[in-house]
Amino acid sequence: MRMRLAIVGGGVIGLTVAWRAADAGHHVTVHDPDPGRGSSWVAGGMLAPVTEGRPGEEAAQDLGSLSLERWPDFATELSAAAGRPAGLRTQGTLVVGLDPGDRSELDHLVQWLTARGRQVATLHADALRDAEPGLAPGIRRGLSVPGDLAVDNRALLGALQAAGERAGVVHVAAPVADPAALTALDADQIVLAAGARVADVLPGLPVRPVKGEIVRLHHRPGALPPPTHTVRALAHGRHVYLVPRDDGLVVGATQWETGHETTVTVGGVRDLLDDATAVLPGLAEFEFAEVIAGSRPMTPDGLPLIGRVDARTVLATGHGRNGILLAPITADAVLAELAGEPLPALAAAAPGRFA
Amino acid sequence: MRMRLAIVGGGVIGLTVAWRAADAGHHVTVHDPDPGRGSSWVAGGMLAPVTEGRPGEEAAQDLGSLSLERWPDFATELSAAAGRPAGLRTQGTLVVGLDPGDRSELDHLVQWLTARGRQVATLHADALRDAEPGLAPGIRRGLSVPGDLAVDNRALLGALQAAGERAGVVHVAAPVADPAALTALDADQIVLAAGARVADVLPGLPVRPVKGEIVRLHHRPGALPPPTHTVRALAHGRHVYLVPRDDGLVVGATQWETGHETTVTVGGVRDLLDDATAVLPGLAEFEFAEVIAGSRPMTPDGLPLIGRVDARTVLATGHGRNGILLAPITADAVLAELAGEPLPALAAAAPGRFA
Numbered sequence: 281m282r283m284r285l286a287i288v289g290g291g292v293i294g295l296t297v298a299w300r301a302a303d304a305g306h307h308v309t310v311h312d313p314d315p316g317r318g319s320s321w322v323a324g325g326m327l328a329p330v331t332e333g334r335p336g337e338e339a340a341q342d343l344g345s346l347s348l349e350r351w352p353d354f355a356t357e358l359s360a361a362a363g364r365p366a367g368l369r370t371q372g373t374l375v376v377g378l379d380p381g382d383r384s385e386l387d388h389l390v391q392w393l394t395a396r397g398r399q400v401a402t403l404h405a406d407a408l409r410d411a412e413p414g415l416a417p418g419i420r421r422g423l424s425v426p427g428d429l430a431v432d433n434r435a436l437l438g439a440l441q442a443a444g445e446r447a448g449v450v451h452v453a454a455p456v457a458d459p460a461a462l463t464a465l466d467a468d469q470i471v472l473a474a475g476a477r478v479a480d481v482l483p484g485l486p487v488r489p490v491k492g493e494i495v496r497l498h499h500r501p502g503a504l505p506p507p508t509h510t511v512r513a514l515a516h517g518r519h520v521y522l523v524p525r526d527d528g529l530v531v532g533a534t535q536w537e538t539g540h541e542t543t544v545t546v547g548g549v550r551d552l553l554d555d556a557t558a559v560l561p562g563l564a565e566f567e568f569a570e571v572i573a574g575s576r577p578m579t580p581d582g583l584p585l586i587g588r589v590d591a592r593t594v595l596a597t598g599h600g601r602n603g604i605l606l607a608p609i610t611a612d613a614v615l616a617e618l619a620g621e622p623l624p625a626l627a628a629a630a631p632g633r634f635a
Numbered sequence: 636m637r638m639r640l641a642i643v644g645g646g647v648i649g650l651t652v653a654w655r656a657a658d659a660g661h662h663v664t665v666h667d668p669d670p671g672r673g674s675s676w677v678a679g680g681m682l683a684p685v686t687e688g689r690p691g692e693e694a695a696q697d698l699g700s701l702s703l704e705r706w707p708d709f710a711t712e713l714s715a716a717a718g719r720p721a722g723l724r725t726q727g728t729l730v731v732g733l734d735p736g737d738r739s740e741l742d743h744l745v746q747w748l749t750a751r752g753r754q755v756a757t758l759h760a761d762a763l764r765d766a767e768p769g770l771a772p773g774i775r776r777g778l779s780v781p782g783d784l785a786v787d788n789r790a791l792l793g794a795l796q797a798a799g800e801r802a803g804v805v806h807v808a809a810p811v812a813d814p815a816a817l818t819a820l821d822a823d824q825i826v827l828a829a830g831a832r833v834a835d836v837l838p839g840l841p842v843r844p845v846k847g848e849i850v851r852l853h854h855r856p857g858a859l860p861p862p863t864h865t866v867r868a869l870a871h872g873r874h875v876y877l878v879p880r881d882d883g884l885v886v887g888a889t890q891w892e893t894g895h896e897t898t899v900t901v902g903g904v905r906d907l908l909d910d911a912t913a914v915l916p917g918l919a920e921f922e923f924a925e926v927i928a929g930s931r932p933m934t935p936d937g938l939p940l941i942g943r944v945d946a947r948t949v950l951a952t953g954h955g956r957n958g959i960l961l962a963p964i965t966a967d968a969v970l971a972e973l974a975g976e977p978l979p980a981l982a983a984a985a986p987g988r989f990a
Contacts, residue, residue, distance in 0.1 A: 497901055546852055547919030550908035553901055564902030571923060 282306055283618070286467035288456045288481060290315025292323075292433070293596050294473035295440035296607040297614050299361070301471075302447035304615060309467070310449055311456045316437040319475055320603060322494055322574030324523045324532045325436070327351055327605045328428035330398045331373050331512050334389075338396070339628040340582045344602055346625055347609035351429065354608040358436075362443035367435030369524060373428035373510040374403070374412055376419045378558060382514035383421065390423060399427055412511060414504050414560045430510045430523045433604055456481060462593075470593045471614055476540070476575035478597040485585065486634050487598045489540050489575035493548040494532035495556075496525075496570040497563060504562030513559045520555035528566060531556045533601075535576075542573040576600050579634075586613050586629040587622065594618065595631045637661055638973070641822035643811045643836060645670025647678075647788070648951050649828035650795035651962040652969050654716070656826075657802035659970060664822070665804055666811045671792040674830055675958060677849055677929030679878045679887040680791070682706055682960045683783035685753045686728050686867050689744075693751070694983040695937045699957055701980055702964035706784065709963040713791075717798035722790030724879060728783035728865040729758070729767055731774045733913060737869035738776065745778060754782055767866060769859050769915045785865045785878045788959055811836060817948075825948045826969055831895070831930035833952045840940065841989050842953045844895050844930035848903040849887035850911075851880075851925040852918060859917030868914045875910035883921060886911045888956075890931075897928040931955050934989075941968050941984040942977065949973065950986045 282305050287294045290312030302308040312318075326332070329344025355368035377383040393400045401424045403411060408422045415422075456462055462470065462481050474481055476489035499506050506529050511522040523530045534548040549571055557564050578600045579585060585598040596614050599606050613626045637660050642649045645667030657663040667673075681687070684699025710723035732738040748755045756779045758766060763777045770777075811817055817825065817836050829836055831844035854861050861884050866877040878885045889903040904926055912919050933955045934940060940953040951969050954961050968981045 500898060500900075543855060544923045545855075545919065546908055546912065546921045546923050549904070549923045550912060550919065553905035554909065557901065557905060564900065564905065566901045568899045568901050568904045568926060 283468040284466070285309070285469050285471065285618070286311060286465045287471045287473055288462065289473035289475055289597070290451070291318045291320040291473065291475050292437065292440065292604050292607050293475075293599060293610055294471070295437065295444060296611040297471050297473060297596060298449045299358070299440055299444040299447055300611040300615055301618070302444060302449045303361070308449045309452050310444070311452045311454065311465070313453050313455050315451055316441050319574030319576060320433060320437055322492065322572050323433040323604055324494060324521055324530045325367070325431045325433040325604055326428070326510060326521060326523055327430055328373055328425075328510065328512075329605065330393060330400070330425050330428045331375055332601065333393065335392050337582050340602070341396070343583065343609065343625070343628060344605050347606045348427070348429070350608040350612070355431070358439050358443055361446060362439035363446075364439050364442055365435055366439045367432030369430045369432070371509050371524070372424065372426035373512060374408070375423040375425060375512045376415065376421070376559065377514045378419065379516055381517065385514055386423060398425075400425055412507050412509055414507060414562045415511075416559060416561050419559070428510065431604060432525055436604065459483065468592070469618055471596055472593060473596045475597060475603070476577040478577065482589070485597075486580055487577045487585065488537075490578045490600070491536040491538050491542060491573055492533040492576055493544050493552065493571065493573045494530055495549060495552050495568065496528065496530050498528040498567040498569040500565060500567050503565035507560060511559060513555065515555035515558055518551060518555055520552060520559065522556055522560065528569065540575060542575060544571050544573050577603075584610065584629045585631045586610055586626050587631045588617055589631050638823040639821070640664070640824050640826065640973070641666060641820045642826045642828055643817065644828035644830055644952070645806070646673045646675040646828065646830050647792065647795065647959050647962050648830070648954060648965055649826070650792065650799060651966040652826050652828060652951060653804045654713075654795055654799040654802055655966040655970055656973070657799060657804045658716070663804045664807050665799070666807045666809065666820070668808050668810050670806055671796050674929035674931060675788060675792055677847065677927050678788040678959055679849060679876055679885045680722070680786045680788035680959055681728075681783070681865060681876060681878055682785055683728055683780075683865065683867075684960065685748060685755070685780050685783050686730055687956065688748065688753075690747050692937050695957070696751070698938065698964065698980070698983060699960050702961045703782070703784070705963040705967070710786070713794050713798055716801060717794035718801075719794050719797055720790055721794045722787030724785045724787070726864050726879070727779065727781035728867060729763070730778040730780065730867045731770065731776070731914065732869045733774065734871055736872065740869055741778060753780075755780055767862050767864055769862060769917045770866075771914060771916050774914070783865065786959060787880055791959065814838065823947070824973055826951055827948060828951045830952060830958070831932040833932065837944070840952075841935055842932045842940065843892075845933045845955070846891040846893050846897060846928055847888040847931055848899050848907065848926065848928045849885055850904060850907050850923065851883065851885050852921040853883040853924040855920060855922050858920035862915060866914060868910065870910035870913055873906060873910060875907060875914065877911055877915065883924065895930060897930060899926050899928050932958075939965065939984045940986045941965055941981050942986045943972055944986050
């Protein structure tokens with residue numbers, strides 16, 4: 281049955297649902313004053329349920345792994361539909377620690393991941409250097425996690441917009457920023473994909489903003505080549521990740537519980553640059569190309585809110601650090617819900633679980 | 636005698652000469668595609684001949700001190716002529732060192748400055764903290780140099796443009812970027828104030844670009860107040876300066892001999908932020924508002940090139956780190972030269988001295 285579907289929010293979740301729904305034959309409008317921007321534009325683009333995982337967040341890891349399984353086909357279909365690359369990189373992830381405390385923490389992570397059946401290998405000296413020659417000389421041990429991938433978030437957003445347009449998605453620039461605007465939407469079904477702002481539209485939803493800053497570095501002539509793998513590091517207890525792009529890399533990410541503000545701080549940029557150049561010293565010669573902050577939509581348990589909340593409204597929000605990773609499975613779940621066939625795998629993300 | 640005066644370059648030197656010359660009754664054109672920008676827009680704005688000085692550069696210090704004497708009246712006249720503030724700050728400068736080696740270097744600087752009759756006082760613990768409460772707790776000793784001032788470079792450029800327009804200065808956007816364009820200028824006299832690009836126009840001039848990066852920080856609600864003094868520091872052998880602005884401060888400056896390129900580097904930004912927050916830890920909470928690089932026009936001996944080079948051409952360039960400091964005396968010298976009364980004090984800056 282062809283329905284009129286209004287999607288509130290044009291980030292990676294909203295655009296993925298929009299493309300899939302339009303492709304399935306629905307009449308789709310996306311309501312966002314600035315689609316393809318917001319926190320999806322800021323993101324690092326890691327598809328990394330293994331290395332993002334931590335004890336106590338098993339359900340989030342399992343959901344991430346389910347979505348990652350869908351990613352290669354998703355990227356292939358999207359590229360074909362958009363007529364441009366989806367930006368997927370398949371080189372895998374390395375994880376390193378700078379000091380003995382960091383390495384001890386990684387050892388515990390390996391034990392937990394191995395017990396959960398995840399593919400993790402420890403690399404020493406030469407093997408580590410062969411994988412990523414630019415690592416600081418003092419880093420003599422690391423983890424290889426070949427299954428954790430990455431995607432160029434801006435290429436992805438561009439491809440999603442192109443594929444959506446080809447499938448007939450209509451963009452509406454007027455914001456849907458409060459409950460009255462939501463009620464006024466002329467649609468058979470509504471998908472709420474408003475990220476960290478979703479509680480403005482549906483008050484009481486347990487989604488809060490967690491600011492993250494990222495720095496984008498460009499390669500310069502004469503500088504060492506950028507890394508080919510995603511490199512995650514613990515730097516004296518602080519997490520940093522370095523995600524390759526065609527023209528350099530993205531370095532992230534700070535986490536600040538400072539409400540709806542996306543000011544870039546001196547301390548945040550300082551820490552990112554200190555940690556990144558401690559891991560890959562050659563980055564000091566790269567261009568400091570951009571710094572930007574966004575708001576992750578976080579829930580109390582680190583799992584998103586995906587599912588129906590009333591006869592006309594389906595939630596697809598609260599993806600925290602993992603909106604891009606979870607976009608394929610979220611879109612599958614929303615389309616299944618709209619077709620009246622909810623996905624059992626998504627039970628852990630049911631919107632009513634905090635009630 | 637009213638003459639038609641063409642000024643090549645609309646940085647602080649060109650704009651200052653333009654305003655003064657138009658005010659003196661000349662018909663003035665300023666040739667620059669983007670006046671008020673370039674390295675003057677990037678500058679920290681220190682008026683600091685005492686703390687910029689170093690042994691072997693006595694003539695540059697003396698020239699700087701002569702120009703600094705002119706600054707208070709210059710700022711007053713400019714503000715009145717422009718109808719807006721010139722941006723002068725009169726709070727003076729503190730100099731600190733982070734480690735014993737840094738402090739030893741500062742002790743030598745004090746000896747040299749004292750021998751040269753410059754006003755320098757050593758402040759200890761409480762007196763230093765009273766002067767600048769945000770200094771890192773480990774900094775227990777510093778120099779107070781009340782005579783070294785600062786100016787908001789962008790307020791200054793805005794005031795110079797406004798005063799120039801009121802005095803009748805005409806702006807020409809077409810670039811004068813090579814000898815042919817210089818020859819083609821329809822003017823009685825030409826002032827070459829093209830900064831680091833001057834050798835493109837007059838090949839063979841001993842002026843080379845030295846890149847500098849600066850970071851601009853804005854105060855945020857809840858953060859400690861910005862410093863009131865200019866704070867210069869030696870941080871493990873590396874120089875950093877922190878120059879107050881109404882909305883925060885400017886942190887500079889790196890020095891790179893990398894030719895005509897103004898790419899901002901990761902290592903440059905990292906060092907500036909590391910050093911700035913080591914001196915004033917509260918800056919970590921400030922907004923990282925802007926980073927930008929410019930090219931200082933450096934000469935082999937650190938003194939500018941001011942004076943006549945042929946019957947129609949007067950040089951006013953090569954000011955290195957001190958273009959803003961030296962703007963008043965440079966304009967006085969150029970106007971005296973145009974009137975046929977060269978300033979004896981400018982002999983050290985004579986363009987022919989390298990021939």
